Amino acid sequence: MTAVVDRLRTEKTTFSVEFFPPRGDDEERVLWRAIRELEPLDPAFVSVTYGAGGSNRDRTIRTTGRIAQETTLTPMAHLTAVDHSVAELRNVIGWYAASGVQNVLAVRGDPPGDPNGEWRRHPDGLTYAEELVRLVRELGEFCVGVAAFPHGHPRSSDLETDADHLVRKIRAGAGFAIAQLFLEPEYFLRLRDRMAARGCDVPLLPGVMPITTPRVLGKFGELAGVPVPAEVSEQLLPLAEDPAGFRAAGVDLVTRLCERLIAEGVPALHFYTLNRSKATRQVVANLGLGAG
Numbered sequence: 001m002t003a004v005v006d007r008l009r010t011e012k013t014t015f016s017v018e019f020f021p022p023r024g025d026d027e028e029r030v031l032w033r034a035i036r037e038l039e040p041l042d043p044a045f046v047s048v049t050y051g052a053g054g055s056n057r058d059r060t061i062r063t064t065g066r067i068a069q070e071t072t073l074t075p076m077a078h079l080t081a082v083d084h085s086v087a088e089l090r091n092v093i094g095w096y097a098a099s100g101v102q103n104v105l106a107v108r109g110d111p112p113g114d115p116n117g118e119w120r121r122h123p124d125g126l127t128y129a130e131e132l133v134r135l136v137r138e139l140g141e142f143c144v145g146v147a148a149f150p151h152g153h154p155r156s157s158d159l160e161t162d163a164d165h166l167v168r169k170i171r172a173g174a175g176f177a178i179a180q181l182f183l184e185p186e187y188f189l190r191l192r193d194r195m196a197a198r199g200c201d202v203p204l205l206p207g208v209m210p211i212t213t214p215r216v217l218g219k220f221g222e223l224a225g226v227p228v229p230a231e232v233s234e235q236l237l238p239l240a241e242d243p244a245g246f247r248a249a250g251v252d253l254v255t256r257l258c259e260r261l262i263a264e265g266v267p268a269l270h271f272y273t274l275n276r277s278k279a280t281r282q283v284v285a286n287l288g289l290g291a292g
Contacts, residue, residue, distance in 0.1 A: 002074045003143035004103045005175040007044040008203045008267045014044045015269045015289050016076075016205065017280060021048060021059035027275065031063070034277035039071055041281065041290030044268050047105060047178075050078040061092065065099035076145065077101050080109030081132050085124035089132070093139045105145045105178065106132040106169075130172040137173040146170065148177040148204060150187035151226045163194035176203040178270050181224040183232055183253075185260045206261050209272040210279035211250035214240045223272065251279055255286045262287065 008014065017038055022028035035046065048064045050057065060078065067075040077096050081089070096104065108129040121127045126135070129146060136142050146169040149162060156162035166177065182188055188206050195204060211217050217236060221228050232253065239246040258269050269289075271280045284290045 003175070004045045004074065004076055004145060005143055005203065007074055008176065008205075010044075010267070013262045013266055013268060013287075013289065015041075015271060015284055016044045016046065017271045017273050018047045018049065018207075019063070019273060019275050021050075021063055022275070023059075028059075028063075031275045034273060034275055035067065035071065035073070037277040037281065038273075039073055041284060043073065043290070045074040045076050045103060047076040047078060050080045050107075050109070057092070061095055061099075064096070064101050068100040074103065075101055076103035076105055078105045078107065079132065079136065080107050081122070081126040081129070082109035083122055083125075085122055086126065086135065087124065089126070089135060090139060093136055093142075097140045097142075102141060103143045103145070104136050105147070106136055106174070107147045108132065130169045133169055133172040133174050143176075144174045145176045145178055146174040148179045148191060150179050150182045150191045150206075151224070154225055159190075159194065163191065163198065166191075167195065167198045167200045170200055170202055174202065176205065178205045179207045181207045181209055181220060181272060182226075183220070183224075183229050183257065185257060185264070188261070189264060203267045205268050205270040206266055207270050207272060208254055208258060208261075208283075209274070210254050210283055211236065212247045212279045213243070213250075214246065216274065217250070219274070247279075251282055251286070255283050258283060258287055 019031055022031045046067060048060050050060050064075050064077040067073055079092060106129055126132055133144050133146060136144050148166050152159045152162040156165065170177065179188055192204050209220060211220060217228060236246060236249055239249055261269065273280050
């Protein structure tokens with residue numbers, strides 16, 4: 001199985017994609033259509049998120065295993081410490097290894113039902129993402145990634161403290177980091193600067209999401225944990241009643257964001273797809289990325 005860090009060692013910027021576990025058979029068919037449509041473009045890797053509180057754990061495990069066994073893609077599984085004992089985490093990690101999944105994104109995870117709620121550790125579980133990183137690395141030859149927050153984690157007191165936490169996760173054994181969504185590149189670039197100032201040079205991937213509808217724009221704010229920038233709202237919201245115009249403007253906006261990031265030398269762009277492929281394929285084509 002290929003390690004994500006090896007897939008990121010390319011001469012030009014590549015891309016990766018993220019899916020969430022389907023909640024039923026219809027969503028599973030939609031997801032697999034997207035996977036098959038993106039497969040010919042040869043993304044560096046594809047990741048599958050872990051349901052809040054492990055609620056979609058089984059589908060995450062099954063989907064990631066199927067990608068490993070039935071496609072040419074390099075899969076990466078997400079793993080959270082939410083509501084899991086160490087013994088349960090060991091079982092999940094072992095199942096990943098048995099299914100041929102050797103890349104794991106280790107995140108502490110949000111409290112179920114309220115991402116901003118108080119974190120409660122499982123009585124027999126872990127408290128910090130860096131502990132989860134160590135556990136995964138102890139249990140096999142895994143390539144481990146961690147989450148990064150251009151705007152700072154909601155529970156961090158300031159950006160410098162947040163960068164300290166990120167570097168600790170990496171020094172616990174992570175080989176790369178994926179940034180949460182943003183629409184203003186300076187936040188991502190300053191995070192990269194803070195990592196460099198701490199002597200940390202692992203690949204940092206920007207998280208981007210094609211904005212195709214007003215609903216997706218609203219979803220951005222939810223996923224990023226910060227308000228949509230005013231200039232973006234001013235550009236897109238007047239087109240709310242013009243679906244084709246909104247989509248074209250949103251895809252163009254994200255394409256220009258990606259162009260700036262490529263010019264700044266990012267190793268890969270990480271696309272949050274919402275289990276659809278068309279807009280991601282369009283941005284990838286605009287940028288001249290992918291094998292297709």
